Amino acid sequence: MHSLEDLNTGKLHGIRRLDLSCGLTEFPRAIFELADSLEVLNLSGNALSSLPDDLYRLRHMRILFVSDNDFIELPACIGRCEQLQVIGFKANRIRHVPAEALPPQLRSLILTDNQIDSLPEALGNCAHLQKLMLAGNRLQRLPDSLARCQRLELLRIAVNQLTGLPDWLLQMPALAWLAHGGNPLSPPVPAIDVLAIAWQQLQLGEKLGEGASGVIQQALWQRPGQDPLAVAVKVYKGHVTSDGSPLDEMAACLVAGVHEQLIRVEGRIADHPEGRAALVLDLIDPAFINLAGPPSLESCTRDIYPTGLRLEQDTALRIASGIASATAHLHSHGMIHGDLYAHNILWSPQGECLLGDFGAAAFHPRAEQAAMLERIETRAFGILLGELLERCELPPGDPVWALQEQCVQADVMQRPTMAEVKQLLAASLELKLTARNS
Structure with a gap:
């Protein structure tokens, strides 16, 4: 992470990537001093609500991240950045996406966890679009023009207000990764008979990993009348991830059942002390x-x-x-x-x-x-x-x-x-x- 002081004193001259997260409420004009070299600009984790109209002066900028800020509209000025390919405005309060905000070379657009209820038909003009992340918004439909984005490969539209998937979407030639759970279109989750495991039966050990959806820890499960069993415990987080809802993820794990190439679910924790959803899973051999x-x-x-x-x-x-x-x-x-x-x-x-x-x-x-x-x-x-x-x-x-x-x-x-x-x-x-x- 860079400092505002180093930026203002010219110590960052010639850098290709700038990362600034220091409570910014205004765009630092000193960034334009890096216009000859800057390709990646990351202003995530600040309190910005606007970007300058002359942002296009960063003529080499290909990647822009402004997640976790205070935007209520995707800034139209980014559409004038001719080299911009990747845009990330995750976890703002964006309600409106103007057509003017879409740059001509756009490949990846990340608008996860905002308040967007519609997208412009101009999205279909983004011929280079490969990746579109829209989980956790308020979309009721997708623009029909999106069908023209023949290179689109990954689409995340989980946890919106969609009542159906248009047939044209399912016929897109390059689409390979689609997340659509957590919408009104989703069917009720089938009832699953799964073992309820008491929290008191688990002795937690080292943390094995943490992702967007939850934390995994090693544990010993003291089964009644049996020897302790080494297991993994995944405690799910409550907020929307880039893929969708952690609770939908847990439901899918349960419905998937038993298969040799799936991680076995031993049971569901019914009484987590913080009321969180959690599963007990087989402990994977570290050789994997x-x-x-x-x-x-x-x-x-x-x-x-x-x-x-x-x-x-x-x-x-x-x-x-x-x-x-x-x-x-x-x-x-x-x-x-x-x-x-x-x-x-x-x-x-x-x-x-x-x-x-x-x-x-x-x-x-x-x-x-x-x-x-x-x-x-x-x-x-x-x-x-x-x-x-x-x-x-x-x-x-x-x-x-x-x-x-x-x-x-x-x-x-x-x-x-x-x-x-x-x-x-x-x-x-x-x-x-x-x-x-x-």
Whole structure:
């Protein structure tokens, strides 16, 4: 984090990224002194409510974050920033998005957790748009013009006031990651018979991790009449995340049930001392690690894999087959995962894998739309499959490459179901193992 003093005294001359969070109520004009070099401007965590009309003077600025401020309108001045590609105004009080606020090179627009009830038809003119984050607003409909955004791959519209998903949305050729839970269109969550675990039976240990939806800690579960069992406890937060509602995430975990490639839910905590929702989960072997990191500002919608990662063919196909099986299982339970990415997959060198993070999961709103929703997720799987195949040197003519191409094709209903993908990958893996052992 930079200081206002360093900015004002010229010590930051030539920097490409500026991060200022120091209670600002006005835009520091000294930022314009960085116009020759500045590409990333982060003013999140201040008390700003406006930006200067001449913001376009930052002619090299590609990325602008102004989250956690006091804006009630997306500033029209940002639309004049010709190089601006990524805009983040999460957790303000924005009600209005003027057409003039959309820059010509826009790739990623993040307006999570605001008060927006409508979007301009001009959004459809954003031909480069790949990522649109709108969870936690008041939208009742999406502009029909959005159908023209043929490069849109990731859309978060959970926790709004949407009463239906337009068919044109489900036919968009590049869409792969969709979160739509927590809207009036969502069906009632099925009743699930799950074990109620008393808080007093848990002895909390070290913190294992914390995400937008909750905190995970290791614990010992003293089951009545049995030896203590090492488990993980996830205590959910109450506020909206970029994907949706943490409570919807918990419901999806419960409905998903038991599958070899899903983290098992042992029970639900019924009496958390602060009244929070919480689950007791299987403790994952520390040998499992994340397959990749989340997308970067540059990659936008593509995961970042460890440099030089190479996989054995069998390992890559086992991971692909396991995740295909888990995804088909979710579809059979009337839901999509919504965030089928390598960064949400834990794996071991032997090819064992687990699919986690149900933050974007959602239940099918209408039976007649289920097939399209599931085939949108088929495209997400196809992108993942391609990333795995690129790292295991599978010959270009291998039938699995043909399957990958089918999964990502533009015509949504021509993609295979995940149940079909599961069968084809299992058969391919068996053939390769048989040929190797013969």
